[in-house]
Amino acid sequence: MPDLSHYGEDAVVSRLTALLEAGPGTLTGPGDDCAVVEGSGRGQVELLKTDCVICGVHFLPDAPPRKIGWKAVARTLSDFAAMGGWPRHLMVTLALPSDCQMRWIEEVYRGMNKCARTFDCSVVGGETSSLPEGSPVMISVAGTGSARRSQVILRSGGRPGDLLFVTGKLGGSQRGRHLSFMPRLEEADWLSRSFRIHAMMDLSDGLAMDLPRLASASGCGFRLKEEALPRSRGVTAEEALRDGEDYELLFAISERSSQRLLAEWPERFPGLKLTPVGALSSDGTEGLSGGWDHFRE
Amino acid sequence: MPDLSHYGEDAVVSRLTALLEAGPGTLTGPGDDCAVVEGSGRGQVELLKTDCVICGVHFLPDAPPRKIGWKAVARTLSDFAAMGGWPRHLMVTLALPSDCQMRWIEEVYRGMNKCARTFDCSVVGGETSSLPEGSPVMISVAGTGSARRSQVILRSGGRPGDLLFVTGKLGGSQRGRHLSFMPRLEEADWLSRSFRIHAMMDLSDGLAMDLPRLASASGCGFRLKEEALPRSRGVTAEEALRDGEDYELLFAISERSSQRLLAEWPERFPGLKLTPVGALSSDGTEGLSGGWDHFRE
Numbered sequence: 001m002p003d004l005s006h007y008g009e010d011a012v013v014s015r016l017t018a019l020l021e022a023g024p025g026t027l028t029g030p031g032d033d034c035a036v037v038e039g040s041g042r043g044q045v046e047l048l049k050t051d052c053v054i055c056g057v058h059f060l061p062d063a064p065p066r067k068i069g070w071k072a073v074a075r076t077l078s079d080f081a082a083m084g085g086w087p088r089h090l091m092v093t094l095a096l097p098s099d100c101q102m103r104w105i106e107e108v109y110r111g112m113n114k115c116a117r118t119f120d121c122s123v124v125g126g127e128t129s130s131l132p133e134g135s136p137v138m139i140s141v142a143g144t145g146s147a148r149r150s151q152v153i154l155r156s157g158g159r160p161g162d163l164l165f166v167t168g169k170l171g172g173s174q175r176g177r178h179l180s181f182m183p184r185l186e187e188a189d190w191l192s193r194s195f196r197i198h199a200m201m202d203l204s205d206g207l208a209m210d211l212p213r214l215a216s217a218s219g220c221g222f223r224l225k226e227e228a229l230p231r232s233r234g235v236t237a238e239e240a241l242r243d244g245e246d247y248e249l250l251f252a253i254s255e256r257s258s259q260r261l262l263a264e265w266p267e268r269f270p271g272l273k274l275t276p277v278g279a280l281s282s283d284g285t286e287g288l289s290g291g292w293d294h295f296r297e
Numbered sequence: 298m299p300d301l302s303h304y305g306e307d308a309v310v311s312r313l314t315a316l317l318e319a320g321p322g323t324l325t326g327p328g329d330d331c332a333v334v335e336g337s338g339r340g341q342v343e344l345l346k347t348d349c350v351i352c353g354v355h356f357l358p359d360a361p362p363r364k365i366g367w368k369a370v371a372r373t374l375s376d377f378a379a380m381g382g383w384p385r386h387l388m389v390t391l392a393l394p395s396d397c398q399m400r401w402i403e404e405v406y407r408g409m410n411k412c413a414r415t416f417d418c419s420v421v422g423g424e425t426s427s428l429p430e431g432s433p434v435m436i437s438v439a440g441t442g443s444a445r446r447s448q449v450i451l452r453s454g455g456r457p458g459d460l461l462f463v464t465g466k467l468g469g470s471q472r473g474r475h476l477s478f479m480p481r482l483e484e485a486d487w488l489s490r491s492f493r494i495h496a497m498m499d500l501s502d503g504l505a506m507d508l509p510r511l512a513s514a515s516g517c518g519f520r521l522k523e524e525a526l527p528r529s530r531g532v533t534a535e536e537a538l539r540d541g542e543d544y545e546l547l548f549a550i551s552e553r554s555s556q557r558l559l560a561e562w563p564e565r566f567p568g569l570k571l572t573p574v575g576a577l578s579s580d581g582t583e584g585l586s587g588g589w590d591h592f593r594e
Contacts, residue, residue: 003399004393005396009425012402016425019410020406020410021410021414022419023385023421026419029422035388035422040337049388050347050388050424054432057427058426088334089320091439093348093349093437095349095435101300102309113318123317123327124332125326126347127348127349131351131435132353138428140347140390140437140439144345
């Protein structure tokens with residue numbers, strides 16, 4: 001009987017989500033960065049997201065615990081950014097082997113709290129559970145938030161001809177940035193208020209993996225200008241494409257709007273690059289294949 | 298440096314939650330069955346909860362996967378019952394070793410979906426992540442829901458003299474019921490609409506562990522009539538007290554209201570026992586000590 005490594009992450013997710021029945025009030029179910037459900041505020045929708053970090057997968061045992069906490073929360077917040085929304089309340093599940101040091105866990109919590117407060121949200125609840133000895137620490141962070149109904153940005157709204165942009169620089173995140181990155185909440189909030197962004201997501205598995213997801217959700221192909229990729233210092237084009245854990249924004253916007261965007265961005269965010277990296281097309285893909293897959297070796 | 302087993306679960310939780318800063322809109326933070334935050338609907342509050350099940354802790358490797366899924370969702374729903382609220386949307390984090398069988402996971406998902414739909418809520422999002430080989434499967438379920446503001450039931454509202462009731466029968470859940478229990482959502486909904494319930498929680502760690510939590514949150518002591526405990530068939534009084542995983546309701550209500558409750562309950566829920574097991578007192582405890590602690594051996 002085939003196991004997970006046979007399928008790859010996207011196939012696993014789509015097989016599983018096919019088993020779920022959408023209830024009333026669900027506007028966008030599994031498959032986008034957050035789920036979108038009816039909100040009770042006027043003109044608002046509610047966003048829901050859960051994510052996790054696991055020792056040995058998302059951080060190494062000797063990583064500073066405060067940074068592990070920061071990352072656990074920042075990953076979830078990044079998905080709210082990807083929708084053009086804002087997070088509000090967070091819940092934490094900590095699964096811990098009982099030989100875990102109390103001081104280590106307190107540092108993790110301080111890091112979680114710091115990241116939450118930096119972005120005006122708060123950890124309102126949690127659950128701790130024991131793990132069999134030798135199991136890796138696991139931290140799951142679920143969040144609720146909201147977005148203006150008219151400004152929610154899905155992955156699926158891209159159109160052929162849209163230009164593709166990424167924020168920041170790609171690649172080399174494993175050297176440290178993956179533990180201390182800033183979720184692009186302010187940038188995404190400004191983008192969603194100021195422009196009609198057709199499609200957006202955050203880059204967690206590398207552009208090589210994530211761009212095809214956005215294009216496919218939009219029913220488009222794409223062209224990627226590999227030579228145009230904004231690279232972190234000392235990183236090859238290949239690494240910029242495939243390293244993953246960048247947590248930068250990838251988005252699609254009409255060519256016409258992109259002129260104003262390129263003019264206004266440097267004034268609004270002088271410290272952060274914004275780079276056109278290609279375009280959506282009506283069919284076919286050019287410029288890449290492959291990336292980080294959770295279930296493939 | 299002390300590790301977790303030195304502290305016990307309640308001390309771990311209270312040390313960690315002390316590190317969190319409550320944000321605006323948080324009505325009840327960590328420590329109750331759900332967090333309670335401002336809702337945007339009139340007269341409504343939002344409830345938030347996360348919980349998890351782990352292979353080797355909450356289920357055995359050979360448990361039927363559909364029941365594992367049921368339990369993962371039912372545990373979270375049970376916490377909404379404990380507040381007198383109702384769940385609406387659920388998010389799932391699945392952490393899986395890559396040698397996990399696809400068919401097994403699909404069965405888990407079917408069980409989760411079935412439990413969700415049984416109680417009119419839906420799984421709207423999820424995250425799957427790979428685990429290092431040999432790690433135990435971990436399923437975390439976060440939920441959002443709501444309650445009428447005037448009818449939210451905390452653990453902390455009990456008063457000296459209140460009678461204590463439990464639903465159903467206690468003990469022996471490990472023989473099978475822990476995988477297929479019904480969260481007491483309907484019962485709790487009826488209770489919160491029909492009576493002024495002063496304090497309530499669901500029994501997950503055994504009455505011996507959970508009753509002191511409710512009493513302590515209410516600033517009360519308690520008397521427990523051990524001989525009055527409703528026991529599952531073939532279970533000793535000691536097991537009924539300490540086995541855990543009953544997921545029945547424990548609540549406190551004034552002696553005066555309890556007369557009407559005892560008259561109306563059998564008509565409304567003819568198949569489910571309701572038993573007075575003791576009372577809250579102004580100080581001291583009588584009748585027990587000890588129970589299941591996640592971090593103590």
